[in-house]
Amino acid sequence: MTHPPVTHVLLDLDGTLSDSSAGIGRSLIHAFSECGYEPPDDATIRNLIGPPFEVSLPKIGVHVDDLERLIDTYRVRYDDVGLFENDVYDGVHEMLDGLRSAGHALTLATAKPEHVAVRITEHFGLTGYFRAQVGSSPEVGSSRRTKAEVITEAFRRLGIGAHDRIALDHVVMVGDRDHDVEGAHMNAIDCIGVSWGFGSHDELLGAGACAVVDTPAEVVGAVAATYRSRQT
Known part of the structure; x- marks a missing residue:
């Protein structure tokens, strides 16, 4: 029996997991x-x-x-x-538990310098949720600074081919700003926007988010709906 590919959920940090x-x-x-x-x-x-x-x-x-x-x-x-000087949003631990229980593989994908992001997830006890943690390179002008470049690196670490349409159809970004949406689209994947961070419904929908949710409790259902819609 052939099993469907694992669904990978890429998660932003600032404004999505924590209020920084x-x-x-x-x-x-x-x-x-x-x-x-x-x-x-x-x-x-x-x-x-x-x-x-x-x-x-x-x-x-x-x-x-x-x-x-x-x-x-x-x-x-x-x-x-x-x-x-940072707080995990209410409901985020439950959201991550729900995504993992649904069988999704979770990866941190943040434009924050990677070494800093790892310190934050360790501090808040989030490290164990992630298959990979990918951030930017700290040097200004480096080859991995934008969200698009971070997502490309996440694909590399996860072994997802940039031209593998079946695999890409099972990856979704979750973030709170237009650059999350734009970075996802540059890598040929969808992005679910979250409104509790630093962006707005108008910003996220204007950038092309496939959906915008207002609470962490809605994310699991939004991820599932993204893939159901692709199968119809």
């Missing part, structure tokens, strides 16, 4: 002040969370010549204390 806004915000304010910039307000900080800073910071006035220094200054504080 306090640590990121305080570390950004510190870095902006140290580098001579007016610190961003809370709304701007929330909008910055998710994409790589070298993409988002120039959009709010950081000069390209200051990017590396500001990001390095941010990381000094964040890597020391900011990463633990």
